[in-house]
Amino acid sequence: MKKFDIFQLLKILIPIAAVFLALLLGSVLLLFIDVNPLEAYRYLIFGNFTNKYNTAEIFVKSTPIILTGLAFTFAFRTGLFNIGGEGQMFAGAMAAVFVGLKTGHLSPFLTISLSLIGAIIAGAIWGLIPGFLKGIFGSSEIIVTIMFNYVALYLISYLVDKPLRESIGFYPQTDLIGKNAFLPYVVPNTRLHIGFVIAVIISIIVYIILWKTPFGYRLRAVGFNPDGAEYSGMSIKKSIIISMAISGALAGVAGFTEINGIHHRLLDNFSKNVGFDGIAAALLGSANPAGVVVSSILLGMLQTGSNSMQRGVGVPANIVSIIQAMIIILVLAGNMLRPKLELYMRRKEKVIE
Amino acid sequence: MNTILRMVSISKYFGTLAANEDVNLEVKKGEIHSLLGENGAGKSTLMNVLYGLYQPDKGEIFFEDKKLNLRSSKDAIDLGIGMIHQHFMLVPVHTVLENIIMGMGKEKGLVIKEEKLKKEISEIAKKYGMEISLDSKVGNLSVGQQQRVEIVKALYRGAKLLIMDEPTAVLTPQETEELFTTLKIMAEDGMSIILITHKLKEVMFVCDRVTVLRDGKVTKTIDTKDTNELELARFMIGRELMPIERKQEYKVGEPILEIESLSHEGEKGEKSLNDISLTVNSGEVLGIAGVDGNGQKELAEVIVGLMKASSGTILLDGKDITENTIEEIVKMGVGYIPEDRHKRGLILDFSVSENLILKDYYKKPYRKTLFFDFNVINKHADDMISKYSIKTPGRHAEAKKLSGGNQQKVVVAREIHKLPKLLIAVQPTRGVDIGATEFIHQEIIKAKEDGAAVLLISTELSEINYLSDRIAVIYKGGIVGEMDKSDFDENRIGLMMAGAN
Numbered sequence: 001m002k003k004f005d006i007f008q009l010l011k012i013l014i015p016i017a018a019v020f021l022a023l024l025l026g027s028v029l030l031l032f033i034d035v036n037p038l039e040a041y042r043y044l045i046f047g048n049f050t051n052k053y054n055t056a057e058i059f060v061k062s063t064p065i066i067l068t069g070l071a072f073t074f075a076f077r078t079g080l081f082n083i084g085g086e087g088q089m090f091a092g093a094m095a096a097v098f099v100g101l102k103t104g105h106l107s108p109f110l111t112i113s114l115s116l117i118g119a120i121i122a123g124a125i126w127g128l129i130p131g132f133l134k135g136i137f138g139s140s141e142i143i144v145t146i147m148f149n150y151v152a153l154y155l156i157s158y159l160v161d162k163p164l165r166e167s168i169g170f171y172p173q174t175d176l177i178g179k180n181a182f183l184p185y186v187v188p189n190t191r192l193h194i195g196f197v198i199a200v201i202i203s204i205i206v207y208i209i210l211w212k213t214p215f216g217y218r219l220r221a222v223g224f225n226p227d228g229a230e231y232s233g234m235s236i237k238k239s240i241i242i243s244m245a246i247s248g249a250l251a252g253v254a255g256f257t258e259i260n261g262i263h264h265r266l267l268d269n270f271s272k273n274v275g276f277d278g279i280a281a282a283l284l285g286s287a288n289p290a291g292v293v294v295s296s297i298l299l300g301m302l303q304t305g306s307n308s309m310q311r312g313v314g315v316p317a318n319i320v321s322i323i324q325a326m327i328i329i330l331v332l333a334g335n336m337l338r339p340k341l342e343l344y345m346r347r348k349e350k351v352i353e
Numbered sequence: 354m355n356t357i358l359r360m361v362s363i364s365k366y367f368g369t370l371a372a373n374e375d376v377n378l379e380v381k382k383g384e385i386h387s388l389l390g391e392n393g394a395g396k397s398t399l400m401n402v403l404y405g406l407y408q409p410d411k412g413e414i415f416f417e418d419k420k421l422n423l424r425s426s427k428d429a430i431d432l433g434i435g436m437i438h439q440h441f442m443l444v445p446v447h448t449v450l451e452n453i454i455m456g457m458g459k460e461k462g463l464v465i466k467e468e469k470l471k472k473e474i475s476e477i478a479k480k481y482g483m484e485i486s487l488d489s490k491v492g493n494l495s496v497g498q499q500q501r502v503e504i505v506k507a508l509y510r511g512a513k514l515l516i517m518d519e520p521t522a523v524l525t526p527q528e529t530e531e532l533f534t535t536l537k538i539m540a541e542d543g544m545s546i547i548l549i550t551h552k553l554k555e556v557m558f559v560c561d562r563v564t565v566l567r568d569g570k571v572t573k574t575i576d577t578k579d580t581n582e583l584e585l586a587r588f589m590i591g592r593e594l595m596p597i598e599r600k601q602e603y604k605v606g607e608p609i610l611e612i613e614s615l616s617h618e619g620e621k622g623e624k625s626l627n628d629i630s631l632t633v634n635s636g637e638v639l640g641i642a643g644v645d646g647n648g649q650k651e652l653a654e655v656i657v658g659l660m661k662a663s664s665g666t667i668l669l670d671g672k673d674i675t676e677n678t679i680e681e682i683v684k685m686g687v688g689y690i691p692e693d694r695h696k697r698g699l700i701l702d703f704s705v706s707e708n709l710i711l712k713d714y715y716k717k718p719y720r721k722t723l724f725f726d727f728n729v730i731n732k733h734a735d736d737m738i739s740k741y742s743i744k745t746p747g748r749h750a751e752a753k754k755l756s757g758g759n760q761q762k763v764v765v766a767r768e769i770h771k772l773p774k775l776l777i778a779v780q781p782t783r784g785v786d787i788g789a790t791e792f793i794h795q796e797i798i799k800a801k802e803d804g805a806a807v808l809l810i811s812t813e814l815s816e817i818n819y820l821s822d823r824i825a826v827i828y829k830g831g832i833v834g835e836m837d838k839s840d841f842d843e844n845r846i847g848l849m850m851a852g853a854n
Contacts, residue, residue: 224702
């Protein structure tokens with residue numbers, strides 16, 4: 001059994017090693033611009049924890065990343081690449097704002113629930129369309145979801161510019177949604193709202209659906225081996241469409257938490273790149289719901305820390321984007337090398353015997 | 354006769370697995386030497402070591418009394434060691450001539466001296482009684498002809514020792530016979546040939562000596578004239594072969610599967626099934642013999658609903674299922690052991706226990722309301738593993754970690770244990786070791802005796818002969834003949850497999 005554990009450990013060790021290696025490579029960049037990497041990283045990592053507000057920001061930032069990460073994970077586990085988490089999140093946000101504007105006067109429980117449902121439906125539709133095109137016509141879900149990101153992005157631009165522009169008509173943004181639709185805060189005097197808790201609960205639900213139910217079994221079977229799934233009487237088309245809809249719905253919830261929890265209105269370019277950060281979190285977390293939560297928090301930490309690093313040593317916050325990109329490349333490289341590493345370790349064992 | 358090749362105590366490890374351990378192999382000049390063993394016994398590893406594709410962890414190779422230190426297959430080829438793989442390494446869109454000279458350096462320069470090369474190659478071919486047309490495109494040749502191209506290619510490169518990996522797997526009996534004639538001429542001419550195989554009949558028929566491998570070790574090297582098939586089987590699997598138990602009395606029942614003038618067209622409109630009519634009754638095995646690629650796969654897939662028939666009807670138990678989907682047909686109780694267990698039969702990344710419920714995952718008792726009942730699933734898996742003696746590290750091991758034979762047992766267990774009305778078995782023992790083959794044959798017979806109608810589709814004539822009550826032969830998508838088991842005649846079936854009637 002001990003041997004088994006080593007290989008399990010490798011799964012976790014690779015992302016950790018990737019993070020450290022990426023920080024190491026990032027320090028070379030910092031040296032180029034004459035910054036002491038140790039000092040910069042001190043701000044990056046510990047700058048967050050100076051006060052309650054900043055610490056809470058980590059979880060605020062990671063909330064939508066968890067959800068878009070789960071969206072990618074769900075599709076990935078069922079054999080699909082959903083690169084459209086961003087657009088699906090926007091779709092969810094549009095629905096959440098619309099519901100929040102119209103039903104903001106109802107009781108909090110009611111209006112929040114309706115916003116959530118609206119976001120789920122909108123995100124699901126945004127995922128369903130590429131899923132449908134893939135299932136019926138075989139068009140690449142990667143390309144269609146990417147293009148759907150732009151459709152959602154420009155749809156928002158249009159909405160906040162014209163039909164939903166705020167009543168005073170000054171900025172391209174909507175009015176604030178009703179106070180009752182605001183997500184309650186879990187820690188006073190911070191922006192940390194209940195959305196984080198919702199995201200963690202959803203990650204558990206995703207795990208249960210995928211691994212503990214016949215429904216998830218079918219979706220995963222289609223993902224691993226469509227031919228084998230077809231042979232055993234499962235409908236591949238149906239599975240693809242359902243998977244994409246669920247994946248989209250998960251990302252849609254990110255739109256809901258961002259609108260009802262943070263911005264309280266729809267504005268151009270809000271929460272940009274969160275959809276892609278979700279993909280990063282999913283890859284870093286080995287497409288595993290628990291891993292997604294942990295890596296989302298890590299990414300949230302880097303992103304909030306980058307601001308304090310900018311303030312502290314004057315390093316552009318963008319350097320974190322570079323580090324984040326390197327983490328992903330290194331994780332992927334590590335996963336490519338894993339079979340070789342395992343083989344090497346097994347060979348060693350032989351010698352020890 | 355003097356020795357051309359000596360491999361001395363070769364060991365090769367993959368991780369903790371000893372693929373070869375202390376293997377000695379000696380091949381004489383002008384000898385056809387068989388390397389016999391089950392799948393996974395280490396035959397291919399040993400040959401890959403000889404061909405320079407693997408470096409041995411221990412041991413030495415002497416070729417023509419010189420110690421070898423092979424670093425790549427090119428070294429081996431230069432020394433005169435040729436290898437013909439199971440899957441041919443030819444370029445289909447090139448001509449035979451182009452394929453033969455490819456990679457020899459003769460195609461360099463501005464002009465290929467075609468006439469001179471053609472003359473040289475034709476001479477070699479003629480010498481060993483092989484006819485090949487050098488200007489044909491390889492893609493248009495039959496499998497047997499392609500194999501000849503491979504042999505000529507090896508000879509033209511000056512091979513003194515030819516390794517052939519399961520050469521008869523893809524041939525009709527007639528083509529096999531032609532091949533063996535060629536091999537015998539080559540041996541008489543002083544060539545040495547290593548024939549990798551697991552078919553005992555071939556060993557006895559064509560080889561001079563045989564080295565038997567089991568679990569990576571040599572169990573015996575013996576002259577074929579001093580041994581027999583039964584003894585070789587014992588060396589190979591380490592125990593006696595058990596004859597299949599058959600009930601003396603069992604009754605053939607009602608027709609279960611009735612196929613009436615069934616046709617199927619491929620994507621380009623070519624007819625892959627042409628006007629097929631067959632009936633399989635409860636309690637009997639109908640064997641479909643034929644060379645690979647003559648519509649066997651299509652026949653099975655059209656019946657189970659994976660492909661759509663273009664015309665004709667299929668009745669299951671009297672009900673028309675021609676238009677039904679696979680989902681519906683699976684639910685009607687049709688068991689199907691597909692040709693390709695990796696592509697169709699298993700989800701390789703799923704565990705053994707998950708694979709065992711692949712067709713019943715949504716049914717009770719595996720499901721409690723919305724969730725799986727893992728107690729039931731695990732117990733089912735353990736039952737199956739012991740009942741069908743599936744060798745696995747455990748029920749949670751991924752299917753891809755199992756050996757081919759045990760993977761196939763998982764498929765067979767899943768398809769047979771529910772007592773299907775109709776069992777379709779396509780190549781049920783392809784790439785499976787003798788022990789598992791024996792077991793799977795026994796299970797098919799049992800299913801039949803329990804009243805299943807069995808449609809057995811196989812390219813192995815011996816398997817067809819062994820299991821079937823009636824035999825039909827398929828050629829180019831059509832049934833060219835049907836006969837009772839009592840009329841089994843290998844020659845006649847062989848001719849039918851090649852299209853003669």
